[in-house]
Amino acid sequence: xxxxxxxxxxxxxxxxxxxxxxxxxxxxxxxxxxxxxxxxxxxxxxxxxxxxxxxxxxxxxxxxxxxxxxxxxxxxxxxxxxxxxxxxxxxxxxxxxxxxxxxxxxxxxxxxxxxxxxxxxxxxxxxxxxxxxxxxxxxxxxxxxxxxxxxxxxxxxxxxxxxxxxxxxxxxxxxxxxxxxxxxxxxxxxxxxxxxxxxxxxxxxxxxxxxxxxxxxxxxxxxxxxxxxxxxxxxxxxxxxxxxxxxxxxxxxxxxxxxxxxxxxxxxxxxxxxxxxxxxxxxxxxxxxxxxxxxxxxxxxxxxxxxxxxxxxxxxxxxxxxxxxxxxxxxxxxxxxxxxxxxxxxxxxxxxxxxxxxxxxxxxxxxxxxxxxxxxxxxxxxxxxxxxxxxxxxxxxxxxxxxxxxxxxxxxxxxxxxxxxxxxxxxxxxxxxxxxxxxxxxxxxxxxxxxxxxxxxxxxxxxxxxxxxxxxxxxxxxxxxxxxxxxxxxxxxxxxxxxxxxxxxxxxxxxxxxxxxxxxxxxxxxxxxxxxxxxxxxxxxxxxxxxxxxxxxxxxxxxxxxxxxxx
Numbered sequence: 124x125x126x127x128x129x130x131x132x133x134x135x136x137x138x139x140x141x142x143x144x145x146x147x148x149x150x151x152x153x154x155x156x157x158x159x160x161x162x163x164x165x166x167x168x169x170x171x172x173x174x175x176x177x178x179x180x181x182x183x184x185x186x187x188x189x190x191x192x193x194x195x196x197x198x199x200x201x202x203x204x205x206x207x208x209x210x211x212x213x214x215x216x217x218x219x220x221x222x223x224x225x226x227x228x229x230x231x232x233x234x235x236x237x238x239x240x241x242x243x244x245x246x247x248x249x250x251x252x253x254x255x256x257x258x259x260x261x262x263x264x265x266x267x268x269x270x271x272x273x274x275x276x277x278x279x280x281x282x283x284x285x286x287x288x289x290x291x292x293x294x295x296x297x298x299x300x301x302x303x304x305x306x307x308x309x310x311x312x313x314x315x316x317x318x319x320x321x322x323x324x325x326x327x328x329x330x331x332x333x334x335x336x337x338x339x340x341x342x343x344x345x346x347x348x349x350x351x352x353x354x355x356x357x358x359x360x361x362x363x364x365x366x367x368x369x370x371x372x373x374x375x376x377x378x379x380x381x382x383x384x385x386x387x388x389x390x391x392x393x394x395x396x397x398x399x400x401x402x403x404x405x406x407x408x409x410x411x412x413x414x415x416x417x418x419x420x421x422x423x424x425x426x427x428x429x430x431x432x433x434x435x436x437x438x439x440x441x442x443x444x445x446x447x448x449x450x451x452x453x454x455x456x457x458x459x460x461x462x463x464x465x466x467x468x469x470x471x472x473x474x475x476x477x478x479x480x481x482x483x484x485x486x487x488x489x490x491x492x493x494x495x496x497x498x499x500x501x502x503x504x505x506x507x508x509x510x511x512x513x514x515x516x517x518x519x520x521x522x523x524x525x526x527x528x529x530x531x532x533x534x535x536x537x538x539x540x541x542x543x544x545x546x547x548x549x550x551x552x553x554x555x556x557x558x559x560x561x562x563x564x565x566x567x568x569x570x571x572x573x574x575x576x577x578x579x580x581x582x583x584x585x586x587x588x589x590x591x592x593x594x595x596x597x598x599x600x601x602x603x604x605x606x607x608x609x610x611x612x613x614x615x616x617x618x619x620x621x622x623x624x625x626x627x628x629x630x631x632x633x634x635x636x637x638x639x640x641x642x643x644x645x646x647x648x649x650x651x652x653x654x655x656x657x658x659x660x661x662x663x664x665x666x667x668x669x670x671x672x673x674x675x676x677x678x679x680x681x682x683x684x685x686x687x688x689x690x
Contacts, residue, residue, distance in 0.1 A: 141318045155332065157210060158200050159586065161380055165206025165387070165533025166557040169242065169319065171215025171516070171617070174222075176573045180592065184226070184607050194226040196233060202583075203230075206533035206556065207239025207387035207471070209370060211313040213567070214323045217356075220366040225371045235378035236370060238431065239387040239534065240460035240472050244311055245367050249442035250451040251306060252299055263295045267310040268407035269463045269504070279305040280302050297567040300350035303357060315354060324348045324356055330464060363439055372433055376427040376459075376470060381583030382607060384420065384522070389473040389511035389555075390530050394424040395518050397425040397468050401433060404450075404464065405457035408503065411466040412458070420525025425538040427470065430455065467497065467506030474535035475555040477510045478668025480647040481542040485669035486510040510535075519549035528552065528607040529588070531576065536560035538666070538673060539572040541596040543588075545639030546607055552639070554588060562595035570595045584609055587634060600664070605634040637663060646676065 137178075159686055162183035167174045175191065178184055183201035187193045205223055210216035227234045250256060256264075264276040274282070280293035283301055300317075308314040323509045325348045360367040377386045384390065400413035418422045438453025445451065458464035460471040467473070477486035480610060490509050497505035522530065529552040539561035546552040562570030572595045580586030591601040637648045642665065650664040662677045684690045 132215060149600075151431070156593060159202070159580055159583055160198075160200065160569040161202040161204060161383070161586070162581075163204045163206060163531050163554075163556060163576040164387070164574075165237075166208040166239070166536075166559045167213070167219060168208055168211045168313075168489075169213030169216035169219060169316075169323075170567060170569065171213055171219055172558075172568050173213070173567065173573070174219060177676075179348055180573060194222050194229075196226075196230050202233045202235075204235045204378060204380070204385045204531070205237060206385065206531070207237040207374075208241040208533065208557075208559075209239070210245070210367070210558070211241050211311075212317050213318065214319045214326070216320065217323055217360065217366045220360075220370045224366075224369045224373050232606075235380070236374040237378065237385060237387050238371060238374045238376055238456075238460075238471065241313075242309075242367065242371060242374070243460040243471065245357075245361050245451045246371075246438050246457055247306070248303070248361050249438070250444045252303055252354055252358050253443045256448070257297075257302065258297055261293060261302075264302075265438060269461055269507070271504075273309040274305075276302065276305050279309060283680060289335070298350075299354045303354050317575070320357060321348045321353050324352065327338045338482060362442065374431070376431050377424045378659070379420070379424055379527070380578075381586060382527055382609070383531060383578060383583075383586070384424075384527045385531050386470055387532060388471045389475045389512035389513075389532060390470070390518060390522065390532045391473055392515050392518055394421050394470045394473050394511075395466045395521055397470075398423065398430065399459060399465060399468070401430065401437075402457055402599075403455045403458040405454050405461060406461050408466065410501065412464070412521050414468070420527055422520060430459070434459075462506045462509075463503045466503045467494075467509060472534065473509070473511050475511050475513050475532065475553060476535040476537045476542050476543075476557075478670060479538040479542065479666045479673035479675075480649070480668065481513050481544045481553060482510065483667070483669055487512065513553045513555075514548055516549055519551040520553050529554070529578075531556065531578075531585075533557040536573070539570075540574050540592060540600060540664075541576055541590055542647070542649065543590065543604070543639035546583070546605065547640060552588065552604065552607060553576055554590075556666065565595075571597045580606065590638065594650070594652070594664070598655065599653045600650040601653060602638040603632055605636075605640060637680065638682050640687070643688075644686070648678075648683055652677070 140631050160183050162181050164177050178186060182193055183197055184203050187195045209220050209223065223236055227236055227485060262277045262279055266275045267273050277293055280296045280301060283296045284291040284293050292337045304317050307316045340531040343369055359365045362368055377384060396416045398415050403412045434453050434456035443450030443451060445568055461471050462469045475481055477483045490512065493505045493508040497503060528546065531554045534557055536554050536557050536559055539558055541554050541556040544553040548585060556576045558572060558574040558575065561572035562567050562568060571595055574592040579589055579590040585606055587606040588604040593599055635651055638651055640648050646665040647666045648663050649666040652662045652664050662679060663683055665678055667674050681690065
């Protein structure tokens, strides 16, 4: 009853040439009109508490027991896609990696794990924390090419020495732990990760002490976790057999289920159909590096996932720098997640969303100026300011030719619920669902919020998106978007769908016509907020903004339609 799938349980290394996470199912008449469901969540970033709240509300994913040691899919037609960026900010990075890989191994055909920038960039650790690199003088280690404002390693060590006092110098403070702290704080965007990792290792050790397993943290008996052990665990995670290595081997760059394409970053005019060459370097290039364009979506997805497979094999073979510190294994994968190295063509790090919306007029102006600046100065750093255009008709036409009617991504925060582009705009629905900054005032940056993206339908080919959850205010929201059907469906197909719904004793729910549409004043209808006690009807959360500035307002359905000229 399930579609064939080429991705084996043993991971990327077992991919066949046509294994690109593309799954098709035939139309099947069923007494239940929504028998297939695909749950999506992304950018959990080590926050296991948030992930547990998400699982508690998921219709597709659940824990197998009260000890929360393993995940399962809840029914025979449940699917799950994790959108990338597993580790960093929370204290559950390793545990989350192991949970996701365990679920993938249990359901290899119905689970897809995507690579994010926070996953791929950890490949740096095996070379930059290696003894051979630690032997190099700290002043010879360059600053991150993508952030000229970041302190160099030498500057970081000087700050550490000044804080220690007592005659400490940059050289005397130079060690593996301080180099890793510098990487986390100034080159990987996660300043709290070193201590979060220490806390997780201590917790795993405590559990291991009670069960006779040290949990991978080294030592035992509940002793404190040293700096050296944090470094060793971080490097071991990326080496073969480590938690991150296993995740990457079971992951893909892009996945397709039916008419839906999943990736970490945006499918835009620069990324669509582009495949970097295996020789691509992780650097600030003086000109675009070698790559090629492919015609079809399926060929593109295949090629990107093949690139991941080869890059991981290269990293395993050459985990450290060469003698000249010029090249290392997996260089192309480090480049893949870096917009500068990719000359603005990173399917991992290009992103939709601006001001809490799927796009804004401000983003369009900035994008136009940044692209012109990058071309005029031949400077790829200009691409950092670019937010991708979800309204690009050319990209939409390319996706539609490839049988894609929906794109679901993460990567860039969109507030406390997903930012959406209704398919009524271009024919392609876009959902951008990174909510890691749902509530910046909360200690965990999420507060009370939890966001669900669920695709549901009678087949993987014809599904609709259900968006539901809790906003940072505590208000609940839910909207069911229109079904995206195959082009020109046969008349008998619609008849069978109606018969299936009738046989199930249920009437098909009317889809929401407003969420994901732009009002004439530039605001986007973002979520349908359910009535609170004492309220007669739902309200719509409308959003506008620019950059990190977000403005919210609430309108009734009638007012939204009036503004759109529909009443």
